[in-house]
Amino acid sequence: MTFPGVKALENVDFTLKKGEIRALMGENGAGKSTLIKCLTGVNKFEAGEIHLEGFDHPIVNKDTMDAQKKGISTVYQEVNLCPNLSVAENLYIGREPLTKLGTVNRKVMNRQAAALMKQLELDIDVTRNLEEYSLALQQMIAIARAVDMDCKVLILDEPTSSLDDREVEKLFTMMRSLKEKGVGIIFVTHFLEQVYAVCDGITVLRNGQLVGEYEIADLPRVKLVAAMMGKDFDDLASIKPESTGDKRKEPMVIEARGISHAGTIKPFDLDIHKGEVIGLTGLLGSGRSELARAIYGADRAQTGTLKVKGKEVKIKNPIDAMQLGMGLLPDDRKAEGIIGDLSVRENIILAMQAKQGIMKKIPMAKQCEIADKYIDLLQIKCASRETLIKQLSGGNQQKVILARWLATNPDFLILDEPTRGIDIGTKTEIQKLVLQLADEGKSLIFISSEIEEMLRTCNRMAVLRDGQKVGEIDERDMNQMNVMKAIAGGDK
Amino acid sequence: MKKKKINSNNLLLLITIVLFFVMYAAGCAVYADKGFTRLQTFLNILINNAGLICVTAGMTCVMLTGGIDISVGSLIAMDCMILAVGIEQWGWSSPVLMFLILAIGIVFGIMQGFCIAYLDIQPFIVTMAGMFFARGMTAVICKEQVSIVSDKIFTMLSSFKISLPFGGYINKKGIMQYPYLRVTVVVALIVVLAIYLMLKYTRFGRSLYAVGGNQQSATLMGLDVKKTKMKAYILSSFLTSIGGICYCLNTMAGTTTQATGLEMDAISSAVIGGTLLTGGVGNVIGSLFGVLINGTISTLVKTNGKLISSWSNIVTAVLLCFFIVLQSVFALVKERKK
């Protein structure tokens, strides 16, 4: 199907066998959610057909309720149930058993709900409110609702992101018992270990197209990572970066020890020297952004110590980090980057203004000067500096946010996916800019899913997997193969 | 493993009920000599607030969906004026007028509900317009005060006393005075019972809770959120019209300034009764107690005689503040537990 200007999915085939647990994987923008939405009737697709067991003709789902009735149910990461209702009510809302008078038969409803819980081996009091139970149990109750509605296909969209190991095991047990009953499960996730623990097959999407449908046995980890990143495994010739000199001799700018943030990143250590460019690599969801955010204070670090230029500091809010000379270009520019209704000029000077404080307004003449400088430097295509940023293309919006941080003249800059959605020409410009900034003595963290550009710009790389920093790759060892292996982990 | 169901929502309701009994007991203790302990005092609270009880029941339903309806006071004023003018100037009989008022209530609710549910406009703004409209129309129908004297049925309904066969006292003349209720109280209590049953035992009632609890989830679970919301506002205006009839039976007149601020009494009663303004949590029994607390405060202030009536507004505002902050604290605790 197509969104305006962009083909979100093109010619994707997807097969799910009865009683099979299949993982659906892909990096950002691969088209996973779009595919799910097409299957469940949220989006209408233009070409292709859906064939479902029990139906002679290809099916068309009008909306989620329609899909549910046909047997396709989805359980989302944010548990779409009502916390203020009881477990039994959540299971039966919209289809409660009625008495002869037409009122809700609470006794029968509770009885049926209790039976369902027993069937799925969950020890839950169905009369208590949903919010009294942990997120893991809430998810299982959501699955129970889907199962009770006779689902043939159960889609689990990133169900394990907020669960601990014990809860993940419970979920897998339930998935396996559903598999026994013949339910086909689509498991959308980015956790490699979990995929290899419970799935029978993997389907990989990339940039809206099907990369391949594999059986677990045929796809070792490294090959999976290669498929997701669009590399041919045999093509991983060593692309060695140019040596940029040993920066370890320079003074330390950032010294992080044991920094962590509950639920997103486990405790990590990281050293960054002056003039260094550190790459954070790993699959999406491995904790790259979270690590950077924990340092910057966007998510307040809950443990550990941070030293900036040798002095121990406590960063409670982004402004603290900014006053220390830091900056963060977030990966989700729509939610955390652009101030949509403000102009290009206002967006560019925003962080600079925040640093100066409310009383010292940057004079209009200077604002225009700065805006023009960066529009020129980064070749931002806009009708004028007063154009509203929301009217620019994604790539140009990204450039404006980059300009915002460059304008604050930071000593340490975190760039989270800075080249995503930008044309090739500008990508190269940004990479050159990164190297230039490093030459000027600035330190950078560069987060990207594209290994080549990191190899070209970084001195060192830190590898993350499943919410944890698992290792570092030195300059000498930096090549595509090693990086892939480090990301994939486990056995080859 | 059946543990007792004490969660934060039940706790709020419990606090409200206990608060009522404490206040009333305090009143009995302090003002026993002024006749506070008589059963009639309690019954008077019910009589004077019968209309408010009906309105608050409707307000509870709307607040459950996460919305609000500030047009209720003005709607009551308009209803009273229609009744008064209808009886005195148009010569219509009261049953016909009562039917007309209920119909107007439904139409009013449909219009407000449509704008809020289908046009996605903020409830405060839409019902504010409704409030302006109704208040203005009251004056358009008639600018002066009109007292109702000409309708036998209406007058009879208003003055009819349902005597209770117990709890009487002997007055100064030596005659046994039994406490009494009015017809409006019976109506109000029936409304409360009906709404309680509706909320607990019908699919519509449960869907109100679902929509307020998490609108997105409700949609994904297949509920027609828009229809549910619109029905809530229709119900609110309908119950307000019933309340308007009760109110008019009490005041026996139509004026342009009647029931000013009644909407805030209803909202504060509902909040004190444990209904969350964010939606999804609420109990019409709690709202009833909220009205009783409001009524007790006014009675206490009046019985005292030395305090001016604004004191009851102040105490209510303080209680309101207390409950709003309490609700917010409970919400923060819940967030942290996650």
Added chain:
Amino acid sequence: MMSSIKKLTQKRLFLPIFSMILVMLINVVYDIAMGGAPLGFFMISIKNGVLYGRLIDILNRGSEIAILAIGMTLVVSASGGTDISVGSVMSLYAGVCCLILAGYGNVNVQQYAHPLLAGIGVGLLVTLICGIFNGFLVAYMNIQPMVATLILWSAGRAIGLLLCNSQIVYVRVPSFQKLGGYCSIIPTPIIVAAVCVAIAAVILHFTALGTYIQSVGINKRASRIAGFNSAKIILMCYAICGLCAGLAGMVATSRIYSADTNNIGLNMELDAILSVALGGNSLGGGKFSLAGSIIGAYTIQAITTTLYALGVSSAQAPVFKAIVVIIIVVIQAEPAKAFFKKLTKKSGKEAARA
């Protein structure tokens, strides 16, 4: 032709200016129909040594709404919510101020019990504290604005009444009356409102407050990453709104040189909210135009004055206000906008950009 009309309607100040012109047109038509001078609406003369005329009347009586609109604009812009307590806070100011000026227990005085500045100063301080109270609940306790301001909505007026013992307290001192009277030929309220608007404009121009407020209102998360402290900004806006309510109360009290706590500021919060909406500002927060709100405020007053001139009583006027409100918000509503978009076919390029 169509595209230039569309360009015009998309200008920030289109709605308020269009509404104002519309109201003036209605007046002109009415004057002609009544057989009077066609431009009688615009006539300004000097009677009894002061400026006189319908325009002057609108500017005079609209002062309170204009002052309230300043604070309300900031609150709506930063938090996407409304402060419904401003009318009651005006009444509270009246109670505090006249209590101090008249002395405790007096209802009719010819001279001050305490200095004029003390009365006004304490009154404004109290209203500022009310604003801070509201701001704290909204910014730090995450309570919805309408809910948080509900408390002072009910308490403000009640406390004001209490302070004056339910009586109307008259302060018949010439210097007090002057604030509501005339400064040479110009009614003082106009000057007070003009000064307030000027101060607000200066602050917005010379500090980054406007940028801060808009940024927080449009995208709280992005603002935080860029270094703003959203909570502090929201608190500041509510505090300013409280102060504006006090200043409006000052004008209203001086006008009648008494504290009629029952009626002062009654329903004025609704006029203030309407001004902001009529000024072209979104009630969901974000970008704002102070000029728009001020024009909106005087337009609301013009509507009220026009209605009275047309013979509509003050009790019946709300009906028309209701119609105006509904028209504005329905036009601004997303589903309605989508409906109109479908009617006027758009080019494919614009659809792709959306």
